Amino acid sequence: xxxxxxxxxxxxxxxxxxxxxxxxxxxxxxxxxxxxxxxxxxxxxxxxxxxxxxxxxxxxxxxxxxxxxxxxxxxxxxxxxxxxxxxxxxxxxxxxxxxxxxxxxxxxxxxxxxxxxxxxxxxxxxxxxxxxxxxxxxxxxxxxxxxxxxxxxxxxxxxxxxxxxxxxxxxxxxxxxxxxxxxxxxxxxxxxxxxxxxxxxxxxxxxxxxxxxxxxxxxxxxxxxxxxxxxxxxxxxxxxxxxxxxxxxxxxxxxxxxxxxxxxxxxxxxxxxxxxxxxxxxxxxxxxxxxxxxxxxxxxxxxxxxxxxxxxxxxxxxxxxxxxxxxxxxxxxxxxxxxxxxxxxxxxxxxxxxxxxxxxxxxxxxxxxxxxxxxxxxxxxxxxxxxxxxxxxxxxxxxxxxxxxxxxxxxxxxxxxxxxxxxxxxxxxxxxxxxxxxxxxxxxxxxxxxxxx
Amino acid sequence: xxxxxxxxxxxxxxxxxxxxxxxxxxxxxxxxxxxxxxxxxxxxxxxxxxxxxxxxxxxxxxxxxxxxxxxxxxxxxxxxxxxxxxxxxxxxxxxxxxxxxxxxxxxxxxxxxxxxxxxxxxxxxxxxxxxxxxxxxxxxxxxxxxxxxxxxxxxxxxxxxxxxxxxxxxxxxxxxxxxxxxxxxxxxxxxxxxxxxxxxxxxxxxxxxxxxxxxxxxxxxxxxxxxxxxxxxxxxxxxxxxxxxxxxxxxxxxxxxxxxxxxxxxxxxxxxxxxxxxxxxxxxxxxxxxxxxxxxxxxxxxxxxxxxxxxxxxxxxxxxxxxxxxxxxxxxxxxxxxxxxxxxxxxxxxxxxxxxxxxxxxxxxxxxxxxxxxxxxxxxxxxxxxxxxxxxxxxxxxxxxxxxxxxxxxxxxxxxxxxxxxxxxxxxxxxxxxxxxxxxxxxxxxxxxxxxx
Numbered sequence: 056x057x058x059x060x061x062x063x064x065x066x067x068x069x070x071x072x073x074x075x076x077x078x079x080x081x082x083x084x085x086x087x088x089x090x091x092x093x094x095x096x097x098x099x100x101x102x103x104x105x106x107x108x109x110x111x112x113x114x115x116x117x118x119x120x121x122x123x124x125x126x127x128x129x130x131x132x133x134x135x136x137x138x139x140x141x142x143x144x145x146x147x148x149x150x151x152x153x154x155x156x157x158x159x160x161x162x163x164x165x166x167x168x169x170x171x172x173x174x175x176x177x178x179x180x181x182x183x184x185x186x187x188x189x190x191x192x193x194x195x196x197x198x199x200x201x202x203x204x205x206x207x208x209x210x211x212x213x214x215x216x217x218x219x220x221x222x223x224x225x226x227x228x229x230x231x232x233x234x235x236x237x238x239x240x241x242x243x244x245x246x247x248x249x250x251x252x253x254x255x256x257x258x259x260x261x262x263x264x265x266x267x268x269x270x271x272x273x274x275x276x277x278x279x280x281x282x283x284x285x286x287x288x289x290x291x292x293x294x295x296x297x298x299x300x301x302x303x304x305x306x307x308x309x310x311x312x313x314x315x316x317x318x319x320x321x322x323x324x325x326x327x328x329x330x331x332x333x334x335x336x337x338x339x340x341x342x343x344x345x346x347x348x349x350x351x352x353x354x355x356x357x358x359x360x361x362x363x364x365x366x367x368x369x370x371x372x373x374x375x376x377x378x379x380x381x382x383x384x385x386x387x388x389x390x391x392x393x394x395x396x397x398x399x400x401x402x403x404x405x406x407x408x409x410x411x412x413x414x415x416x417x418x419x420x421x422x423x424x425x426x427x428x429x430x431x432x433x434x435x436x437x438x439x440x441x442x443x444x445x446x447x448x449x450x451x452x453x454x455x456x457x458x459x460x461x462x463x464x465x466x467x468x469x470x471x472x473x474x475x476x477x478x479x480x481x482x483x484x485x486x487x488x489x490x491x492x493x494x495x496x497x498x499x500x501x502x503x504x505x506x507x508x
Numbered sequence: 509x510x511x512x513x514x515x516x517x518x519x520x521x522x523x524x525x526x527x528x529x530x531x532x533x534x535x536x537x538x539x540x541x542x543x544x545x546x547x548x549x550x551x552x553x554x555x556x557x558x559x560x561x562x563x564x565x566x567x568x569x570x571x572x573x574x575x576x577x578x579x580x581x582x583x584x585x586x587x588x589x590x591x592x593x594x595x596x597x598x599x600x601x602x603x604x605x606x607x608x609x610x611x612x613x614x615x616x617x618x619x620x621x622x623x624x625x626x627x628x629x630x631x632x633x634x635x636x637x638x639x640x641x642x643x644x645x646x647x648x649x650x651x652x653x654x655x656x657x658x659x660x661x662x663x664x665x666x667x668x669x670x671x672x673x674x675x676x677x678x679x680x681x682x683x684x685x686x687x688x689x690x691x692x693x694x695x696x697x698x699x700x701x702x703x704x705x706x707x708x709x710x711x712x713x714x715x716x717x718x719x720x721x722x723x724x725x726x727x728x729x730x731x732x733x734x735x736x737x738x739x740x741x742x743x744x745x746x747x748x749x750x751x752x753x754x755x756x757x758x759x760x761x762x763x764x765x766x767x768x769x770x771x772x773x774x775x776x777x778x779x780x781x782x783x784x785x786x787x788x789x790x791x792x793x794x795x796x797x798x799x800x801x802x803x804x805x806x807x808x809x810x811x812x813x814x815x816x817x818x819x820x821x822x823x824x825x826x827x828x829x830x831x832x833x834x835x836x837x838x839x840x841x842x843x844x845x846x847x848x849x850x851x852x853x854x855x856x857x858x859x860x861x862x863x864x865x866x867x868x869x870x871x872x873x874x875x876x877x878x879x880x881x882x883x884x885x886x887x888x889x890x891x892x893x894x895x896x897x898x899x900x901x902x903x904x905x906x907x908x909x910x911x912x913x914x915x916x917x918x919x920x921x922x923x924x925x926x927x928x929x930x931x932x933x934x935x936x937x938x939x940x941x942x943x944x945x946x947x948x949x950x951x952x953x954x955x956x957x958x959x960x961x
Contacts, residue, residue, distance in 0.1 A: 070701075085710060173704075177664050214827065236520050250521055250525055257536065375667075396709065396735075
């Protein structure tokens with residue numbers, strides 16, 4: 056994964072503000088926190104996207120044609136000379152991919168001269184918001200499936216070129232496979248697939264299509280049985296399953312894509328079992344989401360796995376994470392000046408200072424988090440969640456393999472008490488503020504309210 | 509825009525079905541229709557995305573490393589030899605970008621040997637679904653703004669790498685500018701931007717930040733005035749506006765990003781007008797959508813333009829278009845065999861045969877559409893909407909410039925009677941079936957119901 060030419064993947068105002076900073080000679084060290092104000096569903100976020108941010112920072116620089124374009128837009132020549140030499144020189148702390156985060160916790164913290172820390176905002180938000188949204192959604196779908204494999208096949212409904220990130224985040228969140236062949240090739244995610252209704256209808260008889268497929272893929276034959284009538288389709292699949300047996304092979308599975316799957320799957324199971332095809336798996340698909348899967352299983356569906364597309368890869372009904380990037384500290388010749396935003400709506404207020412997050416364990420379970428100032432300590436069995444990933448512009452973090460990230464996600468989610476893992480009506484996970492952070496906040500609030508601007 | 513290495517951007521089942529077709533020697537000429545069953549909001553779709561499909565078809569071919577990957581996945585050597593030489597050789601008819609479409613109308617029709625027409629399905633759906641969704645959404649937002657310019661600034665909440673398509677489709681749908689600098693450079697879309705709250709808070713005093721910005725951009729100065737208190741911010745903006753006047757410049761505008769904008773904008777207008785700054789524009793932003801804009805203007809907001817992000821570029825609350833690609837005809841040695849899918853849910857049933865769409869005009873307004881068989885004629889002042897864009901694998905359509913597409917969209921939308929343009933409670937636009945199509949459908953339904961499969 057090499058990203059070049061991404062320097063202009065930013066909002067124009069980042070560049071105009073940069074020029075204004077440059078022109079006014081105002082370039083203090085600024086710390087920004089990336090955090091999420093509200094969680095779209097459930098009580099936690101499964102963090103993903105950091106790998107993109109690190110590649111971006113490593114390669115961040117303006118190409119000749121970027122500068123030509125900016126010149127045409129009226130940017131100052133002196134400023135463009137500065138951009139020509141631009142490199143990111145700051146520090147970044149971040150929660151690694153596969154960690155769990157909660158509202159208001161800094162998932163990424165960037166400290167750099169404000170011209171640098173401001174520029175990276177847009178790319179960081181674009182990538183982190185989307186990957187974290189989908190990883191979180193996928194973890195919910197996988198949880199609802201109760202250990203049954205979930206195949207992601209959202210490519211056709213993914214938001215265009217966002218498809219690879221959607222597939223990657225789905226895998227991190229617990230999906231077992233993807234239908235996206237390019238993701239298989241580029242990211243090493245296992246690929247899976249069956250057949251479409253058009254394959255069945257392109258033959259005169261349904262069973263002809265089943266035989267053609269079985270003949271081509273005797274070792275890995277899945278049949279789609281709901282094109283005309285699901286139970287008739289199941290009977291034909293049983294015939295083809297017995298034909299495969301006679302040739303020394305085994306039909307792997309059948310797929311149901313419509314109808315009342317809780318009810319139909321039981322009848323299909325009976326048809327297959329009567330034909331002594333109890334090893335044949337039943338896969339369900341068709342506009343599924345975590346709620347439909349939970350409901351289906353609660354109603355006793357005889358389903359061994361799921362295919363999930365649209366809602367998974369777009370995060371429907373919440374296609375965007377409410378993640379923001381807010382200034383928390385300025386350091387200039389006077390020293391550290393903590394910054395925060397006040398708001399009448401409490402969830403919109405931000406927290407000042409350079410912060411970190413401690414996760415407190417008890418009996419191997421996660422009990423609560425404490426947001427604290429960087430140099431504070433907290434009592435008990437606590438772990439700092441963010442780690443340093445960029446130091447003075449150098450990447451100092453090795454991104455694990457995608458499989459390792461997925462495994463880390465699984466372990467982290469397992470340590471979260473069940474009550475926070477449900478897919479609806481979950482309580483709020485406790486996130487406390489340390490004494491140091493509370494005191495700092497009070498001081499800054501007083502200062503803002505007391506000042507006449 | 510050159511797309512290479514996109515051949516594997518497909519669902520695995522397209523390739524397994526292809527191999528099964530190849531192995532069984534079953535490769536009839538197949539026609540597929542791309543259409544949308546249900547419209548997510550309003551009564552029409554604004555079509556976008558074709559430019560991507562044509563580039564894809566032109567460049568479609570398998571690279572050496574694609575074939576190596578597929579071999580590792582167990583594909584047949586003979587089939588991979590076939591893929592090595594693969595080119596798309598079929599015909600494509602399509603509604604050009606900027607056309608309006610309605611439910612069930614074939615927006616794209618692909619006719620090719622089934623191995624080819626099947627392969628392109630996933631890419632086509634991925635691109636058309638997303639671009640058409642966002643162009644439609646943008647046209648609604650622009651309509652609600654009643655002629656006031658809409659700036660798209662969704663990059664930070666766009667679904668990752670889908671951002672360029674989102675920006676392009678937003679422009680087609682009527683947005684005036686984008687904040688996305690890369691889209692400006694690559695697509696020639698005008699860019700716009702102001703400043704962030706962090707710019708204001710990074711200075712000790714709000715007015716210092718305004719002065720620094722005005723000093724840097726005297727010709728194009730927009731000030732964000734809601735960081736601490738909107739009306740106080742407006743007063744300071746007025747001071748800086750007068751300072752600019754004294755230097756021979758004019759403050760361009762102020763931006764409000766929070767609070768009750770309908771109410772605040774009136775008060776801000778008064779403050780500016782009292783300072784004889786009646787030429788200074790007021791721009792509104794902050795989680796806007798077509799409904800909020802309509803409501804704000806109905807309540808008398810004094811707003812001259814809008815910035816819209818998240819909901820626009822993700823299509824929220826419907827982040828995926830329900831577009832599908834369905835088999836409508838097979839031609840083999842026996843001749844034409846029309847195909848359709850029956851369903852108990854009527855909207856899920858498809859229409860057989862090679863179809864086109866006539867749009868019927870009266871007094872220069874669009875009255876109704878008629879779906880007809882390709883060789884049928886319809887009475888009255890009617891226009892065929894789809895045109896041939898690919899002939900025997902060759903592109904025979906010149907994609908207009910983005911500005912022309914946007915202008916075509918504007919004209920097409922103007923011909924649509926107002927009743928269908930509203931953003932809520934719009935009636936269904938009349939789409940009729942021709943006699944020939946009705947008769948064909950009846951015949952095929954009878955045949956399917958009569959056959960024992």
